[in-house]
Amino acid sequence: MNYRKDKYGNNLSILGYGCMRFSRAAGKIDIDKAEQEIMAAFRNGVNYYDTAYVYSGSEAALGEILERNHIREQVAIATKLPHYLIRTADSMERYFQEQLKRLRTNYVDYYLMHMLTDVKTWERLKSLGIIEWLEQKKKSGAIRQVGFSYHGNSDMFCQLTDAYNWDFCQIQYNYMDENTQAGRRGLQYAAEKGLPVIIMEPLRGGKLVNNLPREAKKLFETYPVKRSPAAWAFCWLWNQPEVTCVLSGMNSLDMIEENVKTASEISVGEFGSEEEKMLQKAVQAINAKMKVRCTGCGYCMPCPKNVDIPGTFAAYNRCYSEGKRAAFMEYFMCTGMRKTSSAASNCIECGKCEQHCPQHIEIRKELKKARRQLEGPMYKIGRKIISLFKLY
Numbered sequence: 001m002n003y004r005k006d007k008y009g010n011n012l013s014i015l016g017y018g019c020m021r022f023s024r025a026a027g028k029i030d031i032d033k034a035e036q037e038i039m040a041a042f043r044n045g046v047n048y049y050d051t052a053y054v055y056s057g058s059e060a061a062l063g064e065i066l067e068r069n070h071i072r073e074q075v076a077i078a079t080k081l082p083h084y085l086i087r088t089a090d091s092m093e094r095y096f097q098e099q100l101k102r103l104r105t106n107y108v109d110y111y112l113m114h115m116l117t118d119v120k121t122w123e124r125l126k127s128l129g130i131i132e133w134l135e136q137k138k139k140s141g142a143i144r145q146v147g148f149s150y151h152g153n154s155d156m157f158c159q160l161t162d163a164y165n166w167d168f169c170q171i172q173y174n175y176m177d178e179n180t181q182a183g184r185r186g187l188q189y190a191a192e193k194g195l196p197v198i199i200m201e202p203l204r205g206g207k208l209v210n211n212l213p214r215e216a217k218k219l220f221e222t223y224p225v226k227r228s229p230a231a232w233a234f235c236w237l238w239n240q241p242e243v244t245c246v247l248s249g250m251n252s253l254d255m256i257e258e259n260v261k262t263a264s265e266i267s268v269g270e271f272g273s274e275e276e277k278m279l280q281k282a283v284q285a286i287n288a289k290m291k292v293r294c295t296g297c298g299y300c301m302p303c304p305k306n307v308d309i310p311g312t313f314a315a316y317n318r319c320y321s322e323g324k325r326a327a328f329m330e331y332f333m334c335t336g337m338r339k340t341s342s343a344a345s346n347c348i349e350c351g352k353c354e355q356h357c358p359q360h361i362e363i364r365k366e367l368k369k370a371r372r373q374l375e376g377p378m379y380k381i382g383r384k385i386i387s388l389f390k391l392y
């Protein structure tokens with residue numbers, strides 16, 4: 001296993017275990033299977049285990065497995081505060097204590113604000129006293145490091161990284177999202193500030209393995225160096241020194257074996273310019289199946305009505321490559337899970353964005369189509385729930 005350093009010089013395995021996708025039977029986590037898998041990863045040097053309050057049963061399963069095998073002290077637990085449920089200062093403590101109980105521990109190594117969407121949300125938490133609470137927890141040793149996880153565009157990501165003295169952050173990043181979400185720009189911005197970056201969705205929820213178009217698969221199969229599609233995606237990430245640890249939601253021993261092998265063999269620089277070129281061809285083959293040729297460059301932003309144009313097109317394209325459900329989830333996370341929506345329906349057709357688009361995309365026309373696909377009844381219900389329960 002290869003390791004990279006966190007902010008305080010601790011070694012983190014470059015492969016982290018995402019505990020959101022443990023196998024389930026009749027809705028319940030198969031704890032014996034999860035134990036076999038966690039222990040296989042542990043024996044192979046994986047020392048970072050990521051869970052969250054809202055991953056049903058995941059914290060409790062992880063806590064039970066670590067306790068049963070007496071390995072709590074040898075691994076780092078990362079879990080997340082469901083800050084969108086927080087109304088009072090007291091509730092931070094209540095959720096945290098519940099998490100410690102589930103995890104069967106008295107400290108959390110890496111504690112994240114789960115899906116922090118914008119600076120406004122962080123300001124709201126600050127007004128409830130979160131900074132004082134976090135500082136006190138760090139002082140007592142109950143929380144070792146504080147970070148945030150993020151889905152959204154790079155501008156807001158950069159603003160959020162500046163909003164507090166974070167210890168680390170977590171972003172969605174993969175070779176298809178190089179210029180969407182926080183993207184390479186966000187990754188480099190965080191790294192320049194000395195922030196370790198944990199990567200989630202390296203395979204876009206498995207789609208870069210299971211849903212590849214034939215042309216992309218052929219490119220991988222005929223390349224002289226043989227790598228599986230998953231190994232290509234991981235190597236692209238680990239070739240970037242700014243990437244600290246990549247989470248993988250592993251739920252089979254074969255998957256663990258393959259990922260551990262890749263994580264043990266790769267080093268920065270080993271993935272050369274030829275490989276980068278080949279991967280760009282694969283990206284083009286995947287993009288060719290897309291509806292809107294948006295590269296996510298962001299030149300059209302900011303929109304005076306706050307429309308997340310690249311985020312909308314990324315989700316709209318996902319409709320056709322990965323299905324409506326995945327697209328809806330991405331769209332809702334990017335545009336809906338915040339106080340002020342950044343949805344396509346905010347567009348007033350001023351046309352300002354189109355003057356800057358190097359791809360000459362008819363943004364207004366395409367936004368209308370995207371809106372028809374993505375802002376159905378589920379989207380409206382989601383927005384209603386957010387405003388009724390003041391979730392952001």
Ligand code: SF4
Pocket residue numbers: 302303304305306307309346347348349350351352353354363364367
């Ligand atoms: S046309 Fe719509 S998306 Fe483009 S800048 Fe104007 S309001 Fe924003």
Ligand code: SF4
Pocket residue numbers: 293294295296297298299300301309310313356357358359360361363
């Ligand atoms: S400028 Fe064009 S290509 Fe770039 S993000 Fe905006 S719509 Fe996409």
